[in-house]
Amino acid sequence: MKRTIGFGSSCVHGPEEKRTTKPHQLPIYATSSFEFESIEEGMEVFTGQRPGHLYSRFGNPTIDAVAEKIARLESHGLGFEAFGYLTSSGMSAISTLILGLLKPGDKILSQGNLYGGTTDLFRKVLEPLNIGLVLARLSDSEAITHLLAQDRTIKLLYFETPANPTLECLDMAALCQIGQQAGCHVVADNTFATPYLQQPLGFGADFVVHSTTKYLNGHGNSTAGAIVGKDQALMKEAIFPRLKLLGTNCNAWDAWLIHNGLKTLEVRMERHCRNAQQVAEWLESHPKVARVNYPGLKSHSSHELAKKQMRDFGGMLSFELKGGLEAGKEFMNRIEFCSLAPTMGDVDTLILHPASMSHLNVPREIRLENGITDGLVRLSVGIENVEDIIGDLEWALGS
Ligand SMILES: *Cc1c(COP(=O)(O)O)cnc(C)c1O
Numbered sequence: 001m002k003r004t005i006g007f008g009s010s011c012v013h014g015p016e017e018k019r020t021t022k023p024h025q026l027p028i029y030a031t032s033s034f035e036f037e038s039i040e041e042g043m044e045v046f047t048g049q050r051p052g053h054l055y056s057r058f059g060n061p062t063i064d065a066v067a068e069k070i071a072r073l074e075s076h077g078l079g080f081e082a083f084g085y086l087t088s089s090g091m092s093a094i095s096t097l098i099l100g101l102l103k104p105g106d107k108i109l110s111q112g113n114l115y116g117g118t119t120d121l122f123r124k125v126l127e128p129l130n131i132g133l134v135l136a137r138l139s140d141s142e143a144i145t146h147l148l149a150q151d152r153t154i155k156l157l158y159f160e161t162p163a164n165p166t167l168e169c170l171d172m173a174a175l176c177q178i179g180q181q182a183g184c185h186v187v188a189d190n191t192f193a194t195p196y197l198q199q200p201l202g203f204g205a206d207f208v209v210h211s212t213t214k215y216l217n218g219h220g221n222s223t224a225g226a227i228v229g230k231d232q233a234l235m236k237e238a239i240f241p242r243l244k245l246l247g248t249n250c251n252a253w254d255a256w257l258i259h260n261g262l263k264t265l266e267v268r269m270e271r272h273c274r275n276a277q278q279v280a281e282w283l284e285s286h287p288k289v290a291r292v293n294y295p296g297l298k299s300h301s302s303h304e305l306a307k308k309q310m311r312d313f314g315g316m317l318s319f320e321l322k323g324g325l326e327a328g329k330e331f332m333n334r335i336e337f338c339s340l341a342p343t344m345g346d347v348d349t350l351i352l353h354p355a356s357m358s359h360l361n362v363p364r365e366i367r368l369e370n371g372i373t374d375g376l377v378r379l380s381v382g383i384e385n386v387e388d389i390i391g392d393l394e395w396a397l398g399s
Contacts, residue, residue: 134151162302170305191210196269203309213345283393352377
């Protein structure tokens with residue numbers, strides 16, 4: 001029976017979406033839940049007997065499509081399938097994954113030059129939950145093999161390559177082998193490189209995490225993260241329940257922005273790499289620059305390793321000004337074309353002076369221990385015309 005309804009009800013209800021020809025672009029499913037035709041359908045979806053969506057915290061067609069796309073890129077050409085989840089940030093990807101894999105009493109083995117937020121997560125959130133952190137030079141295979149043999153409570157090996165701020169690389173094949181022989185979960189943060197430059201799963205890593213906020217989105221207009229894993233059962237049984245219960249899910253709008261950004265990942269990365277190489281070479285020959293850290297330079301300690309395991313050398317570099325802290329501040333205040341912003345991986349060139357910006361509150365000794373000297377400047381080289389980037393640096397250096 002079709003009853004007529006009141007004006008207010010007509011405001012609230014209908015009309016039904018007219019299923020038309022297929023949309024050419026991924027639609028944004030801005031809905032918190034999904035309706036069922038019948039109790040039976042609802043029960044089957046709830047129990048997993050029938051595919052379908054229930055509630056967007058558990059997944060949604062927009063979010064799922066983008067998670068699958070990132071998983072496909074991380075496993076592209078490797079001959080196996082990978083599975084992905086999208087999260088609300090890079091940090092929530094890392095916390096969700098680790099809370100899914102470890103229990104109190106377990107430990108993480110990692111490096112001292114991790115992304116700052118990750119070290120803080122391990123120290124300030126996980127350590128009080130009795131998930132310990134052991135830091136070591138992960139480039140020292142012998143030392144870490146020994147460490148893992150000595151301490152059987154280390155259950156997870158976590159690494160970043162190339163790492164901030166010196167762009168030092170780690171031998172992924174060697175690390176994954178050592179980690180796996182010790183029975184550890186091996187996790188790589190692939191934010192700096194993206195799957196265009198390197199695929200950690202192909203070197204033996206079990207999981208990859210991303211801050212999609214950076215290169216994968218690439219346009220600086222969304223905050224999100226991703227978890228990619230090879231073991232579907234572990235992803236479903238250990239990781240998904242944490243994502244769902246901690247509520248670390250992504251939302252459809254941010255997922256859609258990442259999807260849009262991913263379309264140009266290859267062309268953006270090609271240009272980021274080409275520009276960064278030129279900027280690095282230019283800086284290296286400048287009299288006011290003491291040192292340039294870029295894996296694409298023959299002078300960089302990881303040049304050979306990067307050539308072996310990366311397709312190209314990336315868009316990130318750092319350099320050391322001869323004049324220290326004052327020179328760093330003066331240089332930053334003269335910059336016009338590049339933006340002073342504490343992020344990276346955007347299409348525009350971003351510049352950061354850690355000593356006066358991101359690491360202002362970090363004690364100097366600790367900063368120095370991690371290679372963050374007073375005159376160090378970090379550059380996330382964008383995809384603009386390279387002459388404009390170099391022109392700005394030249395002006396700011398006051399040559
Ligand atoms: C930015 C970043 C993160 C954290 O990601 P958010 O999206 O800011 O939460 C983690 N790892 C690396 C290497 C990063 O650069």
